[in-house]
Ligand SMILES: Nc1ncnc2c1ncn2[C@@H]1O[C@H](COP(=O)(O)OP(=O)(O)O)[C@@H](O)[C@H]1O
C-alpha cells in the first residue's frame with residue numbers, strides 16, 4: 319500500500335504529445351478511476367505508472383519514491399490487463415502463482431498464498447484448468463487473482479470489464495469494489511465508462527485529450543462539473559445543453575436562440591450577448607401547470623422512471639420523471655425547472671460561471 | 672415457402688442426373704478424383720518404383736530380376752555404407768542443433784525493436800534464396816586449399832602459417848560441410864521462429880515483467896513454452912532437409928576425402944548412377960526411410976496439440 323503522485327507528467331510518442339502535463343495525487347488505499355473517452359491517454363498514463371512506457375517529462379512517485387527510471391519488476395505493482403494477459407500454457411494455479419515463483423518463493427509458500435486468493439475469487443475448483451477452458455468472467459477473476467496473491471503496493475486495472483457482458487459487468491463491479499474494501503490496496507482503475515467510474519470510485523479523474531479536466535468525488539463531479547466536457551461526460555442520460563445568452567433586461571433570465579426564457583437561481587454576470595450554455599440535468603424538472611411549454615417528441619418508459627424527449631427553446635431535451643406519465647408524441651408538456659441545480663457555462667472557454 | 676418447396680419436390684426426384692447431383696458422396700468422389708490421380712501418379716509411383724528397385728539387381732541399361740533382400744544383406748557388411756549412416760547422423764544432429772540455437776538467437780534479435788528491421792530481415796533470408804549449387808560453389812571457393820579467403824585472412828592476421836586444408840582432411844571436411852549447411856539452413860529456422868515469436872502477445876511479456884521476471888526468466892517461462900509447437904514443426908522440416916541433403920556435399924566434396932563426408936543420399940546416388948548399380952543405390956535410399964519415419968513420428972507426437980492449446984470445456 320502506498321500513495322501515488324503524478325507531477326507534471328508528459329508523454330510523447332515521437333513528436334506527438336499524448337499526455338500533456340498531468341498532476342494527480344492518489345492517497346494511500348484510495349480507489350481512483352481514470353475516466354475519459356477512448357484515445358485520451360488513460361492507458362498510456364497507467365502504463366507509465368507500471369513502467370511499461372517511459373516518461374517524457376515530469377515525475378511519478380510511488381510511496382514517495384520517484385520511479386521514473388525504475389523497471390516494472392521493482393515497482394511492486396500488479397496490473398490487470400484489458401485482455402487479461404493470462405499465460406495460456408499455465409494452469410490457473412500456475413498463473414496465479416507465477417509472480418511468487420519469479421520472486422523465489424518455494425512451492426509450499428506459493429500454494430499457501432494461491433489457495434486463499436482462489437477462495438476469495440471462487441476459483442478453487444478451476445485451479446487445474448488452462449485459460450482456454452475458462453469463460454470470460456472466470457478469466458477475469460484469474461487475472462485479478464494473479465494480482466492479489468502478490469499483495470502489491472498498487473493495483474492497476476485497464477478496462478478490466480470491457481470484454482464482459484452487461485450483467486457480468488455489474489456483478490464484477492460489485493466484486494472489485496468489495497475486494498478493495500477488504501484489501502484496502504491503492505487502486506488505479508481505467509475505464510471509458512462513466513457509470514463504472516461513478517459507481518466504484520472514491521475519486522474520479524476525468525481526462526480528455528491528454529489533460530486532466532477535473533478531479534473529485536463522484537457526486538462532486540456530478541453536482542459541480544467545472545466545464546462543459548465534464549458536464550457532458552458525467553451523468554447518464556447526459557446533461558442537456560442549451561445555447562443562448564443572458565437577457566439584457568434581467569440577469570436572472572436565460573434567453574435561448576428562439577427567445578424562450580429559462581429561469582436562473584441567481585443573476586449571472588456576463589457581458590451583453592456573450593454566448594453561454596444552459597446546463598440542465600434531465601431529472602431537474604417537474605410538472606407544473608403554469609410552467610414552460612415543451613412539445614413531446616418521444617417517450618421511453620423504463621418502469622422505474624419515464625424518459626421524455628421534448629422540444630423546448632429550439633432544442634431537444636431529455637427529461638426524466640419518476641412518476642409514470644402518459645403523454646404522446648405531439649402533446650404539450652408544461653414543466654418547471656429546478657433552477658438551483660442549473661449550471662451556466664461560457665460557450666467559448668467551456669468553463670462554468 | 673410452402674408453395675416453393677412443393678414445386679421443387681418433383682424436380683428433385685426426377686432424372687438420374689439430378690439425383691446424382693444431389694448425392695454428396697458421388698460428388699465428393701468426383702471432386703477428389705483429380706487430386707487422387709495426381710497423388711498416386713506423381714508421388715506414389717516413383718516411391719514405389721524406388722522401393723521395388725531396391726529388391727532387384729537392376730543395372731543401368733539392363734532390367735533386373737527380383738533378388739529379395741540380397742542388396743540389403745550386402746549393405747549390412749559394407750563398411751562404406753555404415754560410414755555413410757554414421758556421417759549422416761552426425762551431420763544431421765550437429766547441423767540441426769547449430770541451426771536451432773543460432774536460428775533462435777537470430778529470431779530473438781530480429782524480434783527486438785531494431786533500426787532498419789525489415790532490411791535485416793531481408794538480409795537474413797539471403798542464404799536461403801540463393802540456389803544451393805551457387806552457394807555451394809561459393810563455399811567451395813572459400814574452402815579452396817590454396818586461395819581460401821579464410822586461410823588468407825588468418826595468415827594475414829598471423830594466426831596460422833600455412834593454408835588450412837579444409838576439404839582434404841576428414842575432420843576438417845566434415846566440419847566444413849556442416850558449417851556450409853548451417854549457413855544455408857539458418858534463415859529457414861530464424862524466419863519461421865520469428866513468425867512464431869510475433870504471435871506471442873506483447874502483453875504476456877509485459878505481464879511477466881510486472882510479475883517480476885527478468886528477461887532470461889521471461890524467455891524461459893513464457894517465450895520458450897509458447898514457441899515449442901512451432902519449434903517442433905520447424906525442426907522436423909530442418910531435420911528432414913538436412914538428413915536428405917545432397918547438393919552441398921556433391922558440389923563441395925563428392926563424399927571425400929576417403930568417404931569421410933559421404934551421406935546416405937550421396938552414396939546412394941554414387942552407387943546408383945555413376946556406379947550403375949541402380950538396385951543397390953535404391954536400397955541405400957530406402958534405408959533412409961526408417962530414419963525419416965522416426966523423425967516424422969517424433970514430430971507427430973511433439974506436434975500434437977498440447978493440453979493448453981485445446982479449447983472448450985473438459
Ligand atoms: N505506442 C504508441 N505509439 C504511438 N501512439 C500511441 C502509442 N500508444 C498509444 N498511442 C496513442 O496515444 C493516444 C492515447 O492512447 P491510449 O492511452 O491507449 O488511450 P485510451 O486508453 O485513453 O483509450 C492514442 O491516440 C493512441 O493512438
Ligand SMILES: [Mg+2]
Nearest residue numbers: 360361362477
Ligand atoms: Mg485504453
